[in-house]
Amino acid sequence: MTDILRAHAEDAYADELTALAAHDAASGRPRPPQWRLSPWAVTTYLLGGELPDGTAISAKYVGARRLMEIAVASLATDRALLLLGVPGTAKTWVGEHLAAAISGDSTLVVQGTAGTPEESLRYGWNYARLLAEGPSRDALVPSPVMRAMETGALVRIEELTRIPADVQDGLISILSEKTLPVPELDDEVQARQGFNLIATANNRDKGVNDLSSALKRRFNTVVLPLPDTLDDEVSIVRSRVEQLGASLALPADLSQLAEIERVVTIFRELRSGVTADGRTSVKSPSATLSTAEAISVMTNGVALAAHFGDGVVRADDVAAGLVGAVVKDPVQDRIVWQEYLDTVVRDRPSWADLYRACRELV
Numbered sequence: 001m002t003d004i005l006r007a008h009a010e011d012a013y014a015d016e017l018t019a020l021a022a023h024d025a026a027s028g029r030p031r032p033p034q035w036r037l038s039p040w041a042v043t044t045y046l047l048g049g050e051l052p053d054g055t056a057i058s059a060k061y062v063g064a065r066r067l068m069e070i071a072v073a074s075l076a077t078d079r080a081l082l083l084l085g086v087p088g089t090a091k092t093w094v095g096e097h098l099a100a101a102i103s104g105d106s107t108l109v110v111q112g113t114a115g116t117p118e119e120s121l122r123y124g125w126n127y128a129r130l131l132a133e134g135p136s137r138d139a140l141v142p143s144p145v146m147r148a149m150e151t152g153a154l155v156r157i158e159e160l161t162r163i164p165a166d167v168q169d170g171l172i173s174i175l176s177e178k179t180l181p182v183p184e185l186d187d188e189v190q191a192r193q194g195f196n197l198i199a200t201a202n203n204r205d206k207g208v209n210d211l212s213s214a215l216k217r218r219f220n221t222v223v224l225p226l227p228d229t230l231d232d233e234v235s236i237v238r239s240r241v242e243q244l245g246a247s248l249a250l251p252a253d254l255s256q257l258a259e260i261e262r263v264v265t266i267f268r269e270l271r272s273g274v275t276a277d278g279r280t281s282v283k284s285p286s287a288t289l290s291t292a293e294a295i296s297v298m299t300n301g302v303a304l305a306a307h308f309g310d311g312v313v314r315a316d317d318v319a320a321g322l323v324g325a326v327v328k329d330p331v332q333d334r335i336v337w338q339e340y341l342d343t344v345v346r347d348r349p350s351w352a353d354l355y356r357a358c359r360e361l362v
Helices: 014-027 039-047 065-075 091-103 127-133 144-151 171-177 230-247 258-272 291-308 315-326 332-345 349-361
Strands: 080-085 109-111 123-125 140-142 154-158 179-182 187-190 196-202 219-223
Touching: 014 039, 014 091, 039 065, 039 091, 065 080, 065 091, 065 219, 080 091, 091 154, 091 196, 109 144, 123 127, 140 144, 144 154, 144 171, 144 179, 144 187, 171 179, 171 196, 230 258, 230 291, 258 291, 258 315, 258 332, 291 315, 315 332, 315 349, 332 349
Parallel strands: 080 196, 080 219, 109 154, 154 196
Antiparallel strands: 123 140, 179 187
16 A cells, blocks of 8 residues: 555565565574564664675664674563663664564554553453453453464563553563463463563653563663764664655655754764864753654755755754754753854854754744
């Protein structure tokens, strides 16, 4: 279906997954039970590469290969995987692609919130059938976790630390015993081979609903860092903006777009508290200023240029997005942003247009 705004990973990259599966079959690489691909193929799918037959595998994650190898190896054991990091470090993105490559289905997801009930992790009931027929398996509504256990698949839990602590602890017996009791039916669901769990959490949310020590022991934790270099982050932003622009029918050629490098440079300097040359200290705002937010700023700029300009993204198009991303606190962040503009941006002659556009908005 061509009108889908965002296809699931297993659909968007079906050709790559098929090519990797064929290569696995030819090479005889070992696969854990129920896995669609070998651990080597899963890692190649995430990091990109070229197969012996010339098939190009696009990179889904830009970063250290060892981190992805550790994540994949963790899922091949009986321990769950926790992807931890600041917002915008591709935790959800990596989890989705891991599920697509390993299980062929990335749709078994629980979105964690402060109101997530225990039924989202265990099971609920169809109350109309429950009242009419009494407790029965047909009246039971399985959670994504329960369905993953029954089918031997991966299940994803997003923002685990936002789920209330008493609900979180419902995972302890599932992860340790690989069994989900259903006492109302004097029954249980035992996990099939291939079942495992990928959870994500922001370390900025520390203290919201910290994981209990018992639950922490059930996870192998992989910390996903921000991109190491400016070039890596620019590459990530360019790739994602091109993908989003194509799905939203926003015409733009980003191959030589200097605005991406300027936006990413600003975010990196404000995050680190020092300019790229190390000569000037700057204050950091309350905003996270993640790679994901840089993608949002650039996508908004492309939309402005496409619909209200001549299609060429200029400083005026990205200035509004920059101000909105940096100034979350209208008092303190505005002061930080104004100081950065006057002490850093103004002193860069090639950034005069961006300085002028941002100052007009401030």
